[in-house]
Amino acid sequence: MNRQDAMYHALRFLKKSETLGSCFEFGLYQGQSIVTAYKIHTQIDDFPRHFYGFDSFSGLPPLSKADNLNDYGVFHEGQFSVSKSQVYANLIKNGMPDNSFTLIEGFYNESLYEENTIEILGDTKAALVHIDCDLYSSAIPCLDFIAPRLVDGAILMFDDWFCYRGREDKGVRRAFNEWSNKVEYSFTEYSKYSWSGIMFICSKK
Template identity: 25%
Template structure:
């Protein structure tokens, strides 16, 4: 789905940077950075380590998932170590970017280690064309939506990776949608994809996948 959104951003010449909150090993971040418009910058945000625990606003499934992670019992993808157990995840992600010919922390590629409430800030003149939010829990998703939305360009996309996986993500998103009528749902299958619209948007710019 990020690929289709990027194609629409390029087609409609939507202005702004590309954001990912929750990078893990860097797979989707590398895809976004490789396909982003030539005028955009990529900004990736992550703790690059063990994720913080869920809060009382999260569902039992989220707490059960976190207990497995905290106990060191979570399997990784493809038989590899779970990314949160990597002793130097930040360096591993840097190496992954480099292996795909994308020197990180260059003028167009920026990685921001730390908690979202500390790192997810934008300049007043900065615009966002697409944000991939992949951070599981209620508090993290709420922080991302509140920080990213004001900078999101008309026609820009928000991709909620965990909307159908974790109740906290779904609740935070539904609460935010109830307050912002200029966000329309353009896909509600594996992920939830939202597009920011304005009253003068033409139907051609409002794409439902």
């Protein structure tokens, strides 16, 4: 199944489960996946959902020591840099109304704090979370940030699960392994998708 199909099944699951909550994406690049999710939502979903997009809009941060692997050179600093105004224009051009989404700019280690986002998010809950930020060091702050907002039955998607040659001690897989041991949720694999993605159902313990 490709990513579009995965998003279809994720949103269908949320609809069928009557799971309320907004959609969060960490890592937008040009906005392709957030547009895909929005379009599917408008076609099949019964519930109102706002779309929140978090990105530096200047590409990947410098790679930390934990994000290096011998001769693996797939990711580098500044990769996927697209300005916030360009991404905003892409979303509008692709049919997302201005009031359907909010873009939040900054590197996650600086932007993802409750104090920075509380005015924007209030007590908004997360039903669909798409983590597409490639690196261990980027995924950790996203997961820590989203944990208190996850609803029972939320879908958590990782686009880069099998990057870093599929190693579980690298990339977002490592971030999830560490994080999932300390949060009050259990995780059920829902499906793998594309060549590198996986999604989980989050259940509150």
